[in-house]
Structure formats: C-alpha cells, structure tokens
Amino acid sequence: MANTKKLSLATWIFIGLAAGIVVGLLLMGNVEFADNYIRPFGTLFLNLLKLIVVPIVLFSIMTGIISMKDIRMVGSIGWKTIVYYLCTTAVAVVIGLVAASVFKGIFPVLSVSGLEYEAAAAPNALQVIIDIFPSNIIAPLTAANMLQIIVIALFVGIGIVLAGEKGQLASNVVESLNEVFMKVMGIIIKLSPFGVFFLIVPVVAANGPTILGSLALVLLAAYICYVLHAAIVYSSTVKLMGGMSPIKFFKGVLPAMMMAFSSASSAGTLPLTLECAEKTGARKDIASFVLPLGATINMDGTAIYQGLCSVFIASCFGISLTFPQMLMIVLTATLASIGTAGVPGAGMIMLAMVLQSVGLPVEGIALVAGVDRIFDMGRTCINVTGDAACAIIVTRLEEKRLAKKASKTQAPSVGA
Ligand code: ASP
Numbered sequence: 001m002a003n004t005k006k007l008s009l010a011t012w013i014f015i016g017l018a019a020g021i022v023v024g025l026l027l028m029g030n031v032e033f034a035d036n037y038i039r040p041f042g043t044l045f046l047n048l049l050k051l052i053v054v055p056i057v058l059f060s061i062m063t064g065i066i067s068m069k070d071i072r073m074v075g076s077i078g079w080k081t082i083v084y085y086l087c088t089t090a091v092a093v094v095i096g097l098v099a100a101s102v103f104k105g106i107f108p109v110l111s112v113s114g115l116e117y118e119a120a121a122a123p124n125a126l127q128v129i130i131d132i133f134p135s136n137i138i139a140p141l142t143a144a145n146m147l148q149i150i151v152i153a154l155f156v157g158i159g160i161v162l163a164g165e166k167g168q169l170a171s172n173v174v175e176s177l178n179e180v181f182m183k184v185m186g187i188i189i190k191l192s193p194f195g196v197f198f199l200i201v202p203v204v205a206a207n208g209p210t211i212l213g214s215l216a217l218v219l220l221a222a223y224i225c226y227v228l229h230a231a232i233v234y235s236s237t238v239k240l241m242g243g244m245s246p247i248k249f250f251k252g253v254l255p256a257m258m259m260a261f262s263s264a265s266s267a268g269t270l271p272l273t274l275e276c277a278e279k280t281g282a283r284k285d286i287a288s289f290v291l292p293l294g295a296t297i298n299m300d301g302t303a304i305y306q307g308l309c310s311v312f313i314a315s316c317f318g319i320s321l322t323f324p325q326m327l328m329i330v331l332t333a334t335l336a337s338i339g340t341a342g343v344p345g346a347g348m349i350m351l352a353m354v355l356q357s358v359g360l361p362v363e364g365i366a367l368v369a370g371v372d373r374i375f376d377m378g379r380t381c382i383n384v385t386g387d388a389a390c391a392i393i394v395t396r397l398e399e400k401r402l403a404k405k406a407s408k409t410q411a412p413s414v415g416a
Helices: 002-006 009-026 031-068 071-106 125-130 139-143 146-190 192-211 216-240 246-263 266-280 284-297 300-316 323-339 346-357 362-369 372-415
Strands: none
Touching: 009 192, 009 246, 031 071, 031 146, 031 192, 031 266, 031 284, 071 146, 071 216, 071 284, 071 300, 071 323, 071 372, 139 146, 146 192, 146 266, 146 284, 192 246, 192 372, 216 246, 216 300, 216 372, 246 266, 246 372, 266 284, 266 372, 284 372, 300 323, 300 346, 300 362, 300 372, 323 346, 346 362, 346 372, 362 372
C-alpha cells in the first residue's frame, strides 16, 4: 500500500497507457463495444481538458507577461522563442523530406483511382495570418480559437504592464484567476491515467489490424523521423543551449509525451506540459509564456508528417518533386504547422495547403487519412516535446543574459 502511494504520475500514466493498449488489442474484434462504452469516457476527459485550456492559455500568457514587468524582457523572451520554434520546425520538414526520399523506393504505391477528398477547409497562407487577429474579444474565447486568444492575451498583458500603477488591479485579478485555474487544472491532471486509458482503447481496437496494412512502411518512416528529430534536434539543443542532460529532460517531460500520444492534442496536453516543464527546470513565467504559444504554433511533428506525406502522395501519383518544389514544401509546411490547431487531426487538414502550394493533388490526402490517428499520436508527442525543450532553453538563455547584465552593472562599481 505504501509503495502504491509512492508511484509517480508518470508511472500511473504509463500504466494507463499500457493497460489501454492491452485492452484495445483484446477488443480488436469488438470495436463497437470500445466505441460505445469506452470512448465516451475518453471524450469526457477531453472535454475537461478543453474546458480548462482556454482560461489557462489566456491567463498564463497574461501572467507570464505581467510577471516580466518589463516590455523589453517580453521582447527578449519572445524573439528567442519564435526563432527556436521556426528553426526547429524548418529542420523537421527537411527531416521528413529527406526520409521520404530515402524510403521512396520501398514505399507502397497505392492506387489513386477514384480518390475523393474534401479540400475546401484548407486556407491559403495569407488567410492564416489574417485570421490570427480577431475583430471581437469574446468570440475567440467561446470558439476556443487559440491563435486569436494568444493575440488577445499578448495585447492585454502588454497593456497591463504599460498601465503601471493604474493596471495594478487588473494585474492582481489576472494573477489570482491564473492561480485558481491552475488548481482546477491540477485536479484534472490527477485524472490523466484514466483519461489516457479511455482514449487509447478505441484507437488500438480500431486501428490494430490497419497498422499491419499497406501503410505500415509510411507510418514506420514517420515514426523513425519523429524519433530522429527528438534524438538529434531536442537532445542537442537542450544540451548545448539549455545546459541540461537530454536524459533528465526526456524523463521530466515523459508524462506530457504520453498524454500527447494518447490524446493527439497539444492543446489538451498543455496543462501537463506546463507542470512537467516547470518541474524539469523551466522558469514559471517563461513556461507560462512559451508553452501556450508553442501548443498553438509550434508543431515539429506535424511538419515532419507534412513533408513526408507530400513526397509519399506525389510518388503514388507518379510525380517526382523538383528541388524548388521541395523548398516550397519547407516554407509552406512551416507556415501550415503554425496554423495547425493543437487538436486531433488538424495537421491533416493543413496538409492540403502544403499540397496545393506545389500543385500536388489534394485528393491524395485520402491515401493517408485512414490511419491519420496513428500519425497524429506520434506527431503530437513531438509537438509537445519541442515546446518543453524551448521552455528549458529560453530559461537558460535568460538566466545567462541576466547574469551577464548583473556582472556588467557590478563591474564599474567594483573598479570605482
Ligand atoms: N494533433 C496535433 C497536435 O495537437 C496537431 C496535428 O494534427 O498535427 O499537436
């Protein structure tokens, strides 16, 4: 009994995940049961996560900005975060493209006759940028439009800092509400081992046999890229720029990775990502700024998937991509992943934008749509890990900057 109590949340989540996979495999012939009696509990858990994610993003970004007290500091953290997010995403697309080119020879060439895919949902790149700016302050909150909520949080947070004395009341209210929602989040996080179990069972029950099907090689290629990206890009940047051992980092963020894997939602995993990143060493104000932003705009796993699937779909249609087309894919997949919402399946919709940008047939998405959830679990896991890596790195870079500044201001007085 005493031992049971000591098991960490990560262990409990792992137990939930493993038990879910076993039960899912057992239910493989009985998908209906999993759908009717298990999936609803997973939906219940996801609803709780969705319930908390809007106030968390709104108040934690505002609190992050308020606690920096200085607009220059917001700028300093902001540009480091954006540069890290953009560079790692571009590297991710390149990894996807390179791996796809390597695997191309052994990819299955699926029949493309009679394919249909509704591509109307794919916006163009400029529209993605325009849509970030809301014309109404309430609508984005009720629609849970994360990019727009981030814009509101940034403007209001900066406004509170600039208002100084007069903004004090608003600042107290925001900080207090942030604390309250963090507590609510804590309660929901305690339920995550059950949530993970209920979410994974129907996925395994429905997809078990499909994994062995014709797309196994493409899925394998995607997962190899996910692992490579984590092992190369995150390990090295966390070590070199964040000064942390990669093992410590991955151990610390493991609960969030498992949650991301089973929920396929970066936004839904955000509460856990915040908790893990802070426990692993990210500064609280930095994590509250970097992570909600990352859960919305930083999607390295999605970028890998989009690069890889573009090449795969092209080869199914007998099209060979040229170098300029590949460059175009790097650019649009980076943008598309920014515009991808942190919810299940969003990356597949944005794949249409990437395909359109290089004139590939959008109906090709139908080739991979059947197993999208399996791609999605891995890509979400990478998306979330990238956010946490950024929080650790920016924390370290800020500490270094502050230490340097402090030593500079001390130096003349020592000499004087
Ligand atoms: N499910 C992914 C996420 O939440 C987005 C995607 O579909 O690629 O991060």
